[in-house]
Amino acid sequence: xxxxxxxxxxxFNPQVTYFKPRRVPLSTLTExxxxxxxxxxxxxxxxxxxxxxxxxxxxxxxxxxxxRILAAARRKLAQALTQGKAIKLIR
Numbered sequence: 001x002x003x004x005x006x007x008x009x010x011x012f013n014p015q016v017t018y019f020k021p022r023r024v025p026l027s028t029l030t031e032x033x034x035x036x037x038x039x040x041x042x043x044x045x046x047x048x049x050x051x052x053x054x055x056x057x058x059x060x061x062x063x064x065x066x067x068r069i070l071a072a073a074r075r076k077l078a079q080a081l082t083q084g085k086a087i088k089l090i091r
Contacts, residue, residue, distance in 0.1 A: 020086040029086040038073035
């Protein structure tokens with residue numbers, strides 16, 4: 001049996017749910033889904049320039065968990081930007 005997920009403290013709630021390439025209909029695009037904890041990790045580490053230890057404390061998780069979340073988020077963002085995919089924010 002898998003260990004249950006530890007609740008994460010998420011403070012950022014974006015007003016939008018999609019980002020997509022300009023002049024391309026959403027119906028023709030494939031999507032990359034960015035989870036709310038992944039978005040929070042990107043915001044804390046990249047936008048607010050916190051180190052991983054401080055960001056992990058603010059989210060209430062371990063640094064290694066934050067590192068794993070951050071790696072997944074960055075992989076998804078890189079995929080969307082380089083392959084022209086839409087980014088769907090999951091709340």
